[in-house]
Amino acid sequence: MEKPILEVDNLRIRYGGASTEAVRGVTFTLGRERLGIVGESGSGKSTVGRALLRLLPGATITADTLRFGDRELLTLSEREMLKVRGRHMSMILQDPKFSLNPIRRVGDQVAETYLRHFRCSKTEARDKALAMLEAVKIRDPKRVYQQYPHEISGGMGQRVMIAMMLLADPDLVIADEPTSALDVTVRLQVLNILDGLVRDRGIGLIMISHDLNLVRNFCDRVLIMYAGRVVETLAARDLDRAEHPYTRGLLAAQPKIGGGRAPLAVLDRQPEWLEEKA
Amino acid sequence: MSHRRIRFYGAAGQVGTIAVTLLGLLLLTFFIGRLMPADPVRAMVGEDATRETYEQVYRSLGLDRPLWEQFFYYLRDVFTGNFGTSIRTGQPVIQDILHVMPATIELATFAILIGAGLGVPLGVFAAVNKDRWPDHVVRVFSLFGHSMPIFWTGMIALIVFYAHFGLVGGSGRMDQFYIGLVDERTGFLLIDSLIAGEMDVFWSAVNHIILPAALLGYSSSAYITRMTRSFMLDQLGQEYVTTARVKGLSRNQTIWQHAFINIRVQLVTIIALAYGSLLEGAVLIETVFAWPGFGQYLTNNLITGDMNAVMTCVLIVGVIFIGLNLLSDVLYRIFDPRTH
Numbered sequence: 001m002e003k004p005i006l007e008v009d010n011l012r013i014r015y016g017g018a019s020t021e022a023v024r025g026v027t028f029t030l031g032r033e034r035l036g037i038v039g040e041s042g043s044g045k046s047t048v049g050r051a052l053l054r055l056l057p058g059a060t061i062t063a064d065t066l067r068f069g070d071r072e073l074l075t076l077s078e079r080e081m082l083k084v085r086g087r088h089m090s091m092i093l094q095d096p097k098f099s100l101n102p103i104r105r106v107g108d109q110v111a112e113t114y115l116r117h118f119r120c121s122k123t124e125a126r127d128k129a130l131a132m133l134e135a136v137k138i139r140d141p142k143r144v145y146q147q148y149p150h151e152i153s154g155g156m157g158q159r160v161m162i163a164m165m166l167l168a169d170p171d172l173v174i175a176d177e178p179t180s181a182l183d184v185t186v187r188l189q190v191l192n193i194l195d196g197l198v199r200d201r202g203i204g205l206i207m208i209s210h211d212l213n214l215v216r217n218f219c220d221r222v223l224i225m226y227a228g229r230v231v232e233t234l235a236a237r238d239l240d241r242a243e244h245p246y247t248r249g250l251l252a253a254q255p256k257i258g259g260g261r262a263p264l265a266v267l268d269r270q271p272e273w274l275e276e277k278a
Numbered sequence: 279m280s281h282r283r284i285r286f287y288g289a290a291g292q293v294g295t296i297a298v299t300l301l302g303l304l305l306l307t308f309f310i311g312r313l314m315p316a317d318p319v320r321a322m323v324g325e326d327a328t329r330e331t332y333e334q335v336y337r338s339l340g341l342d343r344p345l346w347e348q349f350f351y352y353l354r355d356v357f358t359g360n361f362g363t364s365i366r367t368g369q370p371v372i373q374d375i376l377h378v379m380p381a382t383i384e385l386a387t388f389a390i391l392i393g394a395g396l397g398v399p400l401g402v403f404a405a406v407n408k409d410r411w412p413d414h415v416v417r418v419f420s421l422f423g424h425s426m427p428i429f430w431t432g433m434i435a436l437i438v439f440y441a442h443f444g445l446v447g448g449s450g451r452m453d454q455f456y457i458g459l460v461d462e463r464t465g466f467l468l469i470d471s472l473i474a475g476e477m478d479v480f481w482s483a484v485n486h487i488i489l490p491a492a493l494l495g496y497s498s499s500a501y502i503t504r505m506t507r508s509f510m511l512d513q514l515g516q517e518y519v520t521t522a523r524v525k526g527l528s529r530n531q532t533i534w535q536h537a538f539i540n541i542r543v544q545l546v547t548i549i550a551l552a553y554g555s556l557l558e559g560a561v562l563i564e565t566v567f568a569w570p571g572f573g574q575y576l577t578n579n580l581i582t583g584d585m586n587a588v589m590t591c592v593l594i595v596g597v598i599f600i601g602l603n604l605l606s607d608v609l610y611r612i613f614d615p616r617t618h
Contacts, residue, residue, distance in 0.1 A: 055523055078528075086526030093524070098517035101536050103615055113525045148615040164525065 005204040006030040009065035013051050016058035022047050024228040034205040036215030039225035045208045049174040087117040090165040091174040095181035096157025100149040107145025110164045117168050132163040155186030172204040303596040311589045318585040321365050362586030371590045380465030382571035386556035392495025394549050401506020424500035432566035447486035449568035490567045498552045505548045509541040543613045547606040554602045558595050
């Protein structure tokens with residue numbers, strides 16, 4: 001088996017002043033694959049994503065191993081982290097309405113990633129950004145480049161976000177609920193674009209989501225998180241054969257089109273789920 | 279075409295708003311003038327005048343006419359640039375004001391440069407270090423500036439920096455020795471002395487302006503610091519700041535290249551308003567430093583009941599604020615693409 005991109009062993013995160021840890025001993029490895037992290041709100045899935053980029057101000061992050069390529073992330077200085085972020089590891093945020101700077105041109109914001117990490121002229125960065133906008137299937141990149149975030153739609157905004165985060169050709173992209181702010185009609189379109197680029201370029205993808213069907217269709221493997229721990233790891237195609245009662249509960253709580261009118265099942269949380277595996 | 283039309287109506291609306299505000303302002307100054315418990319006739323004729331003289335002046339001022347008619351004449355006078363004669367000095371009010379205004383503008387401009395130069399970086403610094411000790415230090419520092427009475431700090435500063443250390447000039451706009459040496463062309467002493475090539479006078483003027491300007495600047499920096507801090511905190515909590523960090527920008531780059539440019543317009547607005555209140559004249563500082571400015575002039579007129587002068591001063595202050603608000607509106611349109 002080829003060398004994994006990311007190895008996480010016993011990752012623990014505690015927010016400043018909190019009495020319990022938000023993430024309690026998460027362990028997983030990631031190759032050139034698409035990994036889904038699923039769980040309810042507050043389960044710690046987004047916290048894991050931001051901890052990998054070391055963007056959790058005020059939080060304490062510990063781990064036995066947090067290796068990214070040949071770097072041990074927790075021992076890197078902030079200066080070295082600056083070279084990792086955006087260049088080798090990046091993150092697609094949830095809602096383009098808020099995650100793009102409202103008073104800067106869309107294209108300049110994309111080109112900034114390139115300017116930050118490569119020694120090049122402004123026109124060169126601009127050309128790269130234009131090519132990338134085309135790669136995320138924006139029809140008129142030259143026009144969109146000049147526009148401001150409020151002038152473009154949510155779906156287009158998220159494609160801009162993808163362009164921005166893939167421009168420096170990273171090894172790993174974390175997508176934190178990349179489509180939950182989008183209309184249902186453009187979700188699939190945006191996901192297909194992201195999926196195509198990630199596959200073509202051999203980028204590792206961590207997809208953080210609470211949407212089981214989305215993860216089932218776009219990921220190879222799925223981690224199920226509950227209360228800061230991974231309760232189950234499955235191949236995406238085996239999701240229906242999940243064994244952990246929490247995962248089963250999540251699956252049972254999904255509505256089906258054309259299904260019966262009976263009330264949906266409600267999760268019956270068991271206190272023993274909170275305990276760490278022996 | 280729709281763009282152009284929106285912009286046209288925007289501009290037309292603006293002009294309309296200004297016209298209405300101006301009219302309201304004129305109405306206000308007029309009634310302030312009528313309601314003030316000072317008797318303009320008595321101020322002119324003196325305590326010993328006969329009843330006939332009093333009546334005569336009363337009528338010559340048009341005070342026996344109905345109010346609306348008086349207001350109409352007031353409007354006509356204002357629009358023809360006739361603001362009346364000052365009872366106190368016997369000169370046209372406008373001439374008096376043109377004489378005192380440059381001193382105040384000079385002082386206010388220096389003060390706002392110091393105030394903004396101090397307040398904006400401190401505010402950003404405090405926001406970035408929210409709830410940590412630098413934030414508390416900045417808060418205490420600006421609280422002092424805000425709450426110490428300026429006439430007191432003025433006197434203490436004169437004792438320390440002028441009388442004791444001799445670092446700066448004392449009261450007045452320049453040393454006694456230089457008064458009258460430079461022709462008054464613009465009224466701005468710093469400019470006039472440069473035009474005349476009198477460098478001694480220029481440096482004397484700088485020496486004299488630095489202390490009152492620093493004190494005024496410090497006190498107005500308190501407000502600027504507090505506002506900058508809260509604008510900045512608002513921006514630093516936004517998602518696009520995280521995006522910039524994810525792209526690999528450093529904390530400082532994110533603060534200045536992303537968050538700070540988003541508060542520019544708000545900053546210009548509050549700095550303009552702070553400048554406006556400085557232009558109103560700082561009576562206390564002007565008194566302590568014997569600064570012949572607008573604040574002293576306005577206060578003296580109020581005390582003597584010099585109606586024409588008071589009304590014109592109030593009008594000018596109002597016009598300054600309308601102008602500054604207009605300026606910040608225009609800046610919004612330039613800097614914020616969402617208003618295009």
